[in-house]
Every structure is written in C-alpha cells, then in structure tokens.
Amino acid sequence: MSKFKFSVGPWNVHAGADSYGPxxxxxxxxxxxxxxxxxxGFDAIQFHDDDVVPNMNELTDExxxxxxxxxxxxxxxxxxxxxxxxxxxWMDSHTxxxxxxxxxxxxxxxxxxxxxxxxxxxxxxxxxxxVLWLAREGTLCAESKSPVWATQKLVEAINLMLxxxxxxxxxxxxxxxxxxxxxxxGTMGHVMAVSAATIDPKRVGGNLESAHAVLAGLDxxxxxxFALAFGKLFTVHLNDQNGIRxxxxxxxxxxxxxxAFNQVRVLMENDYGSNGEYVGLDVKAMRTTKDADSYKxxxxxxxxxxxxxxxxxxxxxxFRDKCVKERDFESLEMYVxxxxxxx
Numbered sequence: 001m002s003k004f005k006f007s008v009g010p011w012n013v014h015a016g017a018d019s020y021g022p023x024x025x026x027x028x029x030x031x032x033x034x035x036x037x038x039x040x041g042f043d044a045i046q047f048h049d050d051d052v053v054p055n056m057n058e059l060t061d062e063x064x065x066x067x068x069x070x071x072x073x074x075x076x077x078x079x080x081x082x083x084x085x086x087x088x089x090w091m092d093s094h095t096x097x098x099x100x101x102x103x104x105x106x107x108x109x110x111x112x113x114x115x116x117x118x119x120x121x122x123x124x125x126x127x128x129x130x131v132l133w134l135a136r137e138g139t140l141c142a143e144s145k146s147p148v149w150a151t152q153k154l155v156e157a158i159n160l161m162l163x164x165x166x167x168x169x170x171x172x173x174x175x176x177x178x179x180x181x182x183x184x185x186g187t188m189g190h191v192m193a194v195s196a197a198t199i200d201p202k203r204v205g206g207n208l209e210s211a212h213a214v215l216a217g218l219d220x221x222x223x224x225x226f227a228l229a230f231g232k233l234f235t236v237h238l239n240d241q242n243g244i245r246x247x248x249x250x251x252x253x254x255x256x257x258x259x260a261f262n263q264v265r266v267l268m269e270n271d272y273g274s275n276g277e278y279v280g281l282d283v284k285a286m287r288t289t290k291d292a293d294s295y296k297x298x299x300x301x302x303x304x305x306x307x308x309x310x311x312x313x314x315x316x317x318x319f320r321d322k323c324v325k326e327r328d329f330e331s332l333e334m335y336v337x338x339x340x341x342x343x
Contacts, residue, residue, distance in 0.1 A: 068124035082125035090135035
C-alpha cells in the first residue's frame, strides 16, 4: 500500500495525434476517462480550464461557474478530488505570442481573464491550486522582447491573481524550451526567484516535471529537493525522458530507473504528501498504442512508482552513512544497483 495519493489529467489519455501525424486511436469520452482513472487507483484529477468548460470563451463568468459545478458533481460521483486548474493559454488564438508577456496589452488582458476564470473554476471544483505552465512565455526572436520587462510582467500577473483570491495558491511549472525557444522561467530556481518577488511568496511555488528538468540538463530529484528545501514543492509531474530532445512524457522510470528511484526517495525522505500534496503523473501513450491499451502507460507508471517506493523503504541509510564516511562511493553505487536489480 502506497503512502501517497496520486493524480492524473484527462489529457494523459489521448488519440495519438502529434505534430507529424494524425490521430491513431479513438477519442474517449470525458466521463469514461474519469471513471477509469478511479478504477486504476487515482485519487484526484488535474484540469486545464477548458477541460472543465470547453467553450469558456463564449460564456459569461456565471455560466462558467455553473459548468464547473457540473464537473464537480461528476468528481463526487466517482469519489475523486480536483487537484488543480491550469489556464490553457498556449492553445488560444489570443495568446499565440504569449499571454502574461505578450506585447499586446489586449492579449495580456485576455490572459488575466482566463486566469481569473481558472481561479473561479478551481473554487467551484473545491481546490485552491492554479498551475501555470508558461508554454509561450518567452521569445522566439531574441530581440523581440526584453527579458527584464517580460519577467516583470509575469510577477505582475501573479500578483493580480493573488489579489483576486486571497487564499488561492499559484504553482509555476518550469520548462526551459518548447514550444517557446527561450523560456523566461525555465527551472525550479527561476520559480523560486519569481515567487520571492511576488506580494505573497508563501502562496507561490512550483510543479516539478521530471522531463522538463532533464530538458534543462538537470537531475529531477535535485530539482525536487531544491523546491522541498524552501517548502515550495506544491505538486509534481512525474514522467521520463530520453535525453535533451523534444518533451516525450514517457512512462515514469522506463528510461532512467535510478533517476526515478531517487525522485521517489527524496519525496519519501521529506514526507511529501503530509500537507495534502499529490504525486501527479504527466505521461503519454506511445503513438502506435492500440485503443485497448489506452491506459496502460498510466498503469505502468503507477506500478513502477510503487515498486520503487518499496525499494526506497528498504534503503539502508546506515550502510549509506558508512560508505560516505569511508568515501567508498563505489560500494554505495553498487548497493543501489543491487537494490534496484533485486540482487
């Protein structure tokens, strides 16, 4: 039995379309996904704003809240919670050149409208967390935007959200690139700096995604630990990544098992989850996966996480300390490998 609670987003089960090819599987109805997530063993659902209210740009503020209440009823039906809501600015025609950092004042206002509505939706769903994946917040042309101005605009936008709702928490999900070329907030260190610059730093933290850390050439466990050291790890997106390529969102642990083990271990060592945090997955099925296997990547990720959790529970800290004292790091590394290989 795992000590953790797990969350997943409906976008993690998709039809397989990508930038270079059409869909390979059938779309699955929203409620069917929610029901299956519960059966697999998830405790909460991650949402984008338009996962909850697909046509929100066409609705009034009160109509958006009413639609959100319908989804809250669906969650209650299956005994699930909402973990967070994230404004999906990167898919909207108003924000093709960024939202909070757009050169267009009109587009910046639209980004704030979506952000306020995401807060409204979160409240209707019964959660207090809004995640910002700053997908297009940066530059495609280096000279087009001052990084000083852009960073200031991000802080201003977060301050407006904090003022809009005095209890909402803002969680930045850093990524160094893709789809933007030069991200303004690419690592957990950037998140900490932005948090410190806001009007209420205790309500601003980070969401560490394993693959995003790898894309920045960093170790995900160290990024997790860095955020934990400051009390700023509001959630995680666990997955895996084959090197510094495009964002792959592979099943957790399938590429870098030792790296995955250390992510689990640092969460366990620091009592992650004791304040209600979830272990979130952000994983995608491989493109040629069959319809019948649409959820297998989620099942596999949970199995791997729980297996590594069991390994971490067996970790011999006394032996670790002995090796460190004797500077016998070769023995320590071999101990870890034997633990993972079951030798």
